[in-house]
Amino acid sequence: MVQARDAEGFLGRSIPRFEDAALLTGRGRYIDDLGAPPGTLHAAIVRSPHAHAELVSIDADAARALPGVAAVLTGEEIGALTRSMVVGVKAPVECWPIARDRVRYVGEPVAMVVATDRYVAEDAADLVDVRYRTLPAVVDVRAAVEPDAPVLHDGLGGNVISERSFRYGDPEAAFSEAPHTIGIDVTYPRNACTPIETYGVVAEYDPGEGTYDVLANFQGPFSIHAVVARSLGVAGNKLRLHTPRDSGGSFGIKQGVFPYMILVAAAARATGRPVKWVEDRLEHLTASVSATNRATRIEAAVEDDGTITALSWDQIEDCGAHLRAPEPATLYRMHGNMTGAYAIRNVAIHNRVVLTNKTPTGLNRGFGGPQVYFALERLVFEIARTLKLDPLDVIRRNLVPSGAFPYKTATGALLDSGDYPAALEVAVADGGLTELIARRDAARAEGRIYGIGMAAVVEPSVSNMGYITTVLTAEERARAGPKNGAQAVATIGLDPLGGVSVKVASVPQGQGHRTVLAQIVADELGLDPAAIRVTADVDTARDAWSIASGNYSSRFAPAVAGATKLAVDRLKEKLKRVAASQLNVQPDDVTFKGGKLVAKANPENAISFSRVAAASHWAPATLADGVDHTIQETVFWTPDELVAPTADDEVNSSLCHGFIFDYCGVEIDRDTGEVRIDRYVTMHDCGRILHPAMVDGQVTGGFVQALGAALYEEYAYAEDGSFLSGTLADYLIPTTMEVPDPVILHFESPSPFTPLGAKGVGEGNCMSTPVCIANAVADALGISDVTLPLTPSKISEHLYAPEPEPKEQPKPVADEGGRKLRGEGEAVVAAPRQKIWDMLLDPETLKAVVPGAHSVEKVSDTLFRADVTLGVGPVKGRYRAEIELSDLDPPEAVTLSGGAEGGLGFGRGTGRVTLTERGPNETLVAYTYEAEIGGKVASVGGRLLDGAARVVIGQFFQALARQAGGGGSGGGVMSRLKSLIGGGK
Amino acid sequence: MKPAPFDYLKADSLSEAAEALAEAGEDGRVIAGGQSLMPMLNMRLAKPSLLVDIMGVDELGRIAEEKDTIRIGAGVRQAKLQAWDGLSRHLPLVAAALPWVGHAQTRSRGTVCGSVAHADPSAELPLVLTALKGGIVLRARRRTRTVSASDFFLGMMATDLKPGEMIESVSFPKAAPSTGYAFREIGRRHGDFAIVACAAVVDASEARLAVGGVADRPMVRTLPLPVSGDFDDALNEFAWALNARDDLHASARYRRELVRRLGRQSLEEAARCRA
Amino acid sequence: MPRLTSGRRHTVRFTLNGRPVSGEAEPRMLLTDFLRHVIGATGTHVGCEHGVCGACTVRIDGALARSCLTLAVQAEGADVRTVEGLAGADDTLSPLQEAFRQNFGLQCGFCTPGILMSLDALLQETPDASEEEIREHLSGHLCRCTGYGPIVRAAVAAARSLREGSHA
Incomplete structure (x- = not known):
């Protein structure tokens, strides 16, 4: 553990947090705690159940007629009040916060209902009747680039919205010269560090001034302010964006609230009233942002001893249905760091950004790092396995050497400081790697399945606001003008009673910013940190801010705390001069101690801090010559090192680079496939440590989110784009019972580029831990194809001997194969074949046999429409159904295809019915079917409702048989049929 | 995520509750602990027009020891049963299963009968009720009928409960002498719904295995004793007969493998307990 | 009790x-919603509204309850306890709250009120709860910030301090 390094001061010590008293007593001020102006309306959003469909019509009359409903806004109305959001690449696409003519992911907003309260708004949302014409969907990122894939945005002509190739050094030569080329294909899944507090927005519009006031639990970057202002069609100074004091976690996700700022602001303008919207958990899981999923082919040119001389990357990035700002930033945030912690001079990169029928992506803790390191560190592990080397030796051989810092990587990052080999050796020794290897050997000797994994990672922090322009060619960048830097800002002020206030343009979501800034300022001014009042939220109408403001890319300790240090230094110099003139000493002879400004030579010669501080307010004439005032100092700071990408596409994508070396031992249960983390060691060099307990809190928090990504969490989609992880019973966040305590080690190499020497630390384990665990599982099982999350079911495929076949019964037909329900059945019906045939074509019969039918309308000879109520247990919903007959072969066979759509989702299927004459009054009705369900029911109840669809299909055929049998041989038929439904039960 | 409108009646007596439910028919639902029903209301998967709260009915809140059975009223919370001092003596299988039911924070509200009424195929209480050949007392107005667990659970959240009926109580047979019981479960996380749960009952003559989380309802089968030579084949047939399906959390094959493994383990443990 | 009709308050x-x-x-x-928006007691938080995350956990007549799975009308006549009731009368933090502060058992603080209510109940009923019991009890709560370790340490420290306090 870290020792307090500044024994004299507060900084570097784990003092209790000033935030906590309020949070522990129920006095937090999160967005939904702030109350809303009188007359505020509440919004609910109607969302698409389909992954890809044309919007045929939206009938909101019934919803608008509901008492309490103020407005129902569709894409058309929102479109009239706003403009398409800016897209980060040059491409002929628009990006709206609500569907206009087509829906492209499950959960995409199609209408917004605004009413007197949320309950009524949801009542009305149920009444909005949306008709869709479904289109084929594409979900898999590799399939999306195929020429025959369904296209989401017609203007693009395909699904690749950006493609660039990069070359650094001479990769071709390195590959041709190296004795080994070792490659690996990996996919990184969709997941999200989903916070416990969801999105919230309260917006007002002042028509007199044409200004919007938006309160949102947004986290930054405030470059998004420009996106929102442009979409709302107002100048930047006519959009006030402000944030609540407290935010219930973000981890990047709350950047993604911004499309809702536009929607809610437009609703406020449309209704002339303040409008509030708080996202619910189902909306959040389905439709807020997540990390990108990515398919990567990575190859290395490798010497016999494991030295990597070149890397070749082929990355296909899935940004979901729309390229929303700041994407494709996930892909380019790591661009300077594509060689990780290694000294590799030759690199080739081929990047494609692809759109699929999934939720648009955005910021997520680790931001690009998990995807990159999953490929790179799996590759390093594979190199070791292929060349029969120790993975630790391969890592050692390739690390950026000691003494090489600052080290410029092949792709342009300037690694600021560190001693990677030394930190690694400390981790190996202090973390007990030798003992862990002995544990593995002992476990294996007993026949247990045990593996050790490792990962070495460089953790970038303080993003260069210009890195995203690497997606453009040098010529395009030249035309657009350079972008770079990372402005941080802090203001320090003194009030007339001498109180010190600090204001930073950051938006903490639990990171203790107020405490750390109080420590910094208290140390400098010789005050008690409890006396320093810190405000850390943003109000763009009143505060100093810039595009980099906010809380992301782990920029607090290096940038925001650094700017605060610079601000207090500036104030300090002035205060010294004021005091010096009163103490009759030189300014440099004044020091701050115990609430006083003291002459160094004579501690008796002192003046109280508050008196000096108040002078500017009460007696400006008494200030020393050359001191204008000491009331307030604002410092903007941007590091010189963050320059724009060069003409050769080199980019210093981040200012600071921490180093992490992780290793772990895992044991796999031979019976169940469950992974148990036996020991996890994580070594961090995050520069100077400002608050050890908070640093460790960031490490453990990130570690557990990463553990979730490795073993539990996935935003899963069916092949048709249905979203399957719609509840917290399906999106599995680890609990106390799944989580070990990691061993945390530190190594401190202060950054030369930041005012306090600190670097970011919040995101590293999200980068290192998933691949470290994956490598351990690969080691345990001796496999090279590892896909996250490593569920016991997936792992078990490597554990079990061939399965014994059933002897007394047929293998079920509806066994494997995705989410499609397949089944078959047959029934002997006491009726002539022609009679049954006629029934199949008769609306009255269909009304009797379609489960829950209220009405059946014959549209044509082969098309029927029905209004049905379907339900299982208490889950009931009303649906519009269509049944079409095709491949008619009277009176022997017919194909029935159809679908049903309602508030709870949709189902569609195809069945082939064949009628075989058994006798003059006896017919064998046999059927096979294939069906699938989607929408809300699939998202929140997939676990339960697949079986329910089977029941409904069964009901249809039961009823058909019953109807046809006319009660003739009823009981026998029924029981026979029942026993056959679902096959073999 | 707000419920659709409904009327609410907090019944003072069983007859008042039964009468109101009978009158409401399909549109009425009992609310007891609410741990299954409330999520469905919040998600608007269910939109009953009347909720009848039975938690104020004293006579439903009792755990009664009868000659051969323990009768648990519809208002008995899971935590109350878990804390009942006769539990491990009379209902060792239920005692073994209860810690797997949700979390302490949901057991403190959720009722035993509520879990039975909800009929989630992964739920533990319907499983042990089936394994023990328990019964369910259903009431419609003043008429009651008793249904065995094996007849009560019909499928995914589907039961023999008729519109207008309510569960009045469930009864678990008391532990029999020289009978062994065991419960095993694998879920993704602690407190999650089971991927596979096994409840085993072994006495001198037979071994009974009930499996939850695989078929659309708890399934029970009598098997040879685990020591017998034909045990593996019989268990394998049972595993296949459950007609497992792939889902988000586990493949069909994985479920069958767990049935074979947990099935054997739980029966062996039950046999050991008997000895 | 009379039937309460829908659509009316x-x-x-x-x-x-x-x-x-x-x-x-x-x-x-x-x-x-009743606690937060009608009464104005906003300390109880809403995280999932389907009973999984535990942020809304309160005590009703002593028993732990997910307030998102409870109707306001069901609380009629009950004794409801929330995070606002944990501190002493003069706003001094309770030993449990103080242990959270000392052990950095919270970061964003959003899940914390529910966790405090759960632990308050556990430590009342089981003052000598082991770390394993504490972990199992806490498994009904999701925290996204801390990684749980600091929460468990805070709970263990609170249990110790409560035991010592009661012996003193």
Whole structure:
């Protein structure tokens, strides 16, 4: 553990947090705690159940007629009040916060209902009747680039919205010269560090001034302010964006609230009233942002001893249905760091950004790092396995050497400081790697399945606001003008009673910013940190801010705390001069101690801090010559090192680079496939440590989110784009019972580029831990194809001997194969074949046999429409159904295809019915079917409702048989049929 | 995520509750602990027009020891049963299963009968009720009928409960002498719904295995004793007969493998307990 | 009790942290919304509204309850306890709250009120709860910031301090 390094001061010590008293007593001020102006309306959003469909019509009359409903806004109305959001690449696409003519992911907003309260708004949302014409969907990122894939945005002509190739050094030569080329294909899944507090927005519009006031639990970057202002069609100074004091976690996700700022602001303008919207958990899981999923082919040119001389990357990035700002930033945030912690001079990169029928992506803790390191560190592990080397030796051989810092990587990052080999050796020794290897050997000797994994990672922090322009060619960048830097800002002020206030343009979501800034300022001014009042939220109408403001890319300790240090230094110099003139000493002879400004030579010669501080307010004439005032100092700071990408596409994508070396031992249960983390060691060099307990809190928090990504969490989609992880019973966040305590080690190499020497630390384990665990599982099982999350079911495929076949019964037909329900059945019906045939074509019969039918309308000879109520247990919903007959072969066979759509989702299927004459009054009705369900029911109840669809299909055929049998041989038929439904039960 | 409108009646007596439910028919639902029903209301998967709260009915809140059975009223919370001092003596299988039911924070509200009424195929209480050949007392107005667990659970959240009926109580047979019981479960996380749960009952003559989380309802089968030579084949047939399906959390094959493994383990443990 | 009809508000009365409160609620109003938006006790948080995350955990007549899975009308006449009732009368933190502060058992603080209510109940009923019991009890709560280690340490420290306090 870290020792307090500044024994004299507060900084570097784990003092209790000033935030906590309020949070522990129920006095937090999160967005939904702030109350809303009188007359505020509440919004609910109607969302698409389909992954890809044309919007045929939206009938909101019934919803608008509901008492309490103020407005129902569709894409058309929102479109009239706003403009398409800016897209980060040059491409002929628009990006709206609500569907206009087509829906492209499950959960995409199609209408917004605004009413007197949320309950009524949801009542009305149920009444909005949306008709869709479904289109084929594409979900898999590799399939999306195929020429025959369904296209989401017609203007693009395909699904690749950006493609660039990069070359650094001479990769071709390195590959041709190296004795080994070792490659690996990996996919990184969709997941999200989903916070416990969801999105919230309260917006007002002042028509007199044409200004919007938006309160949102947004986290930054405030470059998004420009996106929102442009979409709302107002100048930047006519959009006030402000944030609540407290935010219930973000981890990047709350950047993604911004499309809702536009929607809610437009609703406020449309209704002339303040409008509030708080996202619910189902909306959040389905439709807020997540990390990108990515398919990567990575190859290395490798010497016999494991030295990597070149890397070749082929990355296909899935940004979901729309390229929303700041994407494709996930892909380019790591661009300077594509060689990780290694000294590799030759690199080739081929990047494609692809759109699929999934939720648009955005910021997520680790931001690009998990995807990159999953490929790179799996590759390093594979190199070791292929060349029969120790993975630790391969890592050692390739690390950026000691003494090489600052080290410029092949792709342009300037690694600021560190001693990677030394930190690694400390981790190996202090973390007990030798003992862990002995544990593995002992476990294996007993026949247990045990593996050790490792990962070495460089953790970038303080993003260069210009890195995203690497997606453009040098010529395009030249035309657009350079972008770079990372402005941080802090203001320090003194009030007339001498109180010190600090204001930073950051938006903490639990990171203790107020405490750390109080420590910094208290140390400098010789005050008690409890006396320093810190405000850390943003109000763009009143505060100093810039595009980099906010809380992301782990920029607090290096940038925001650094700017605060610079601000207090500036104030300090002035205060010294004021005091010096009163103490009759030189300014440099004044020091701050115990609430006083003291002459160094004579501690008796002192003046109280508050008196000096108040002078500017009460007696400006008494200030020393050359001191204008000491009331307030604002410092903007941007590091010189963050320059724009060069003409050769080199980019210093981040200012600071921490180093992490992780290793772990895992044991796999031979019976169940469950992974148990036996020991996890994580070594961090995050520069100077400002608050050890908070640093460790960031490490453990990130570690557990990463553990979730490795073993539990996935935003899963069916092949048709249905979203399957719609509840917290399906999106599995680890609990106390799944989580070990990691061993945390530190190594401190202060950054030369930041005012306090600190670097970011919040995101590293999200980068290192998933691949470290994956490598351990690969080691345990001796496999090279590892896909996250490593569920016991997936792992078990490597554990079990061939399965014994059933002897007394047929293998079920509806066994494997995705989410499609397949089944078959047959029934002997006491009726002539022609009679049954006629029934199949008769609306009255269909009304009797379609489960829950209220009405059946014959549209044509082969098309029927029905209004049905379907339900299982208490889950009931009303649906519009269509049944079409095709491949008619009277009176022997017919194909029935159809679908049903309602508030709870949709189902569609195809069945082939064949009628075989058994006798003059006896017919064998046999059927096979294939069906699938989607929408809300699939998202929140997939676990339960697949079986329910089977029941409904069964009901249809039961009823058909019953109807046809006319009660003739009823009981026998029924029981026979029942026993056959679902096959073999 | 707000419920659709409904009327609410907090019944003072069983007859008042039964009468109101009978009158409401399909549109009425009992609310007891609410741990299954409330999520469905919040998600608007269910939109009953009347909720009848039975938690104020004293006579439903009792755990009664009868000659051969323990009768648990519809208002008995899971935590109350878990804390009942006769539990491990009379209902060792239920005692073994209860810690797997949700979390302490949901057991403190959720009722035993509520879990039975909800009929989630992964739920533990319907499983042990089936394994023990328990019964369910259903009431419609003043008429009651008793249904065995094996007849009560019909499928995914589907039961023999008729519109207008309510569960009045469930009864678990008391532990029999020289009978062994065991419960095993694998879920993704602690407190999650089971991927596979096994409840085993072994006495001198037979071994009974009930499996939850695989078929659309708890399934029970009598098997040879685990020591017998034909045990593996019989268990394998049972595993296949459950007609497992792939889902988000586990493949069909994985479920069958767990049935074979947990099935054997739980029966062996039950046999050991008997000895 | 008379049938409360939908679409109309009915008076709901209960005791909140020892003081009588009342407000109007439709039958369908969740206790979370009633506490937060009718009574103004916003310390109880809403994270999932389907009973999984635990942020809304309160005590009703002593028993732990997800207030998102409870109707306001069901709390009629009950003794309801929330995070606002944990601290001493002069706002001094309770030993449990103080242990959270000392052990950095919270970061964003959003899940914390529910966790505090759960632990308060556990440590009342089981003052000598082991770390394993504490972990199992806490498994009904999701925290996204801390990684749980600091929460468990805080709970263990609180248990110790409560035991020592009661012996003193």
